[in-house]
Amino acid sequence: MGRGGHSGRPRRFAWGTYRRRNTIERCFNRLKGFRVIATRYEKTATSHEAAAALASFVLWAG
Known part of the structure; x- marks a missing residue:
């Protein structure tokens, strides 16, 4: 089985892009730990x- 093309994986992997994306995803997961953000209690x-x-x-800060 070859990599890329029909197997769904890109031929080249951009480590820098993955690292930045991982940082952003971890930030969103930490923000979801705040109940008010995860459930959106605010009306506006x-x-x-x-x-x-x-x-x-x-x-x-923490």
């Missing part, structure tokens, strides 16, 4: 964005 987009910014700051 502005309130939800503010809650996400606050949760991001807490993760960054």
Whole structure:
């Protein structure tokens, strides 16, 4: 079985792109640990964005 093409995997693997994507995905998973972000209790987009910014700051500071 060959790699790439019909097997679904790319012929070349971009390690730098994967590393950045992995960092972003881990960040989103940590943000989902905040219940208010995961369930979206806020009614307005502005309130939800503010809650996400606050949760991001807490993760960054901690």
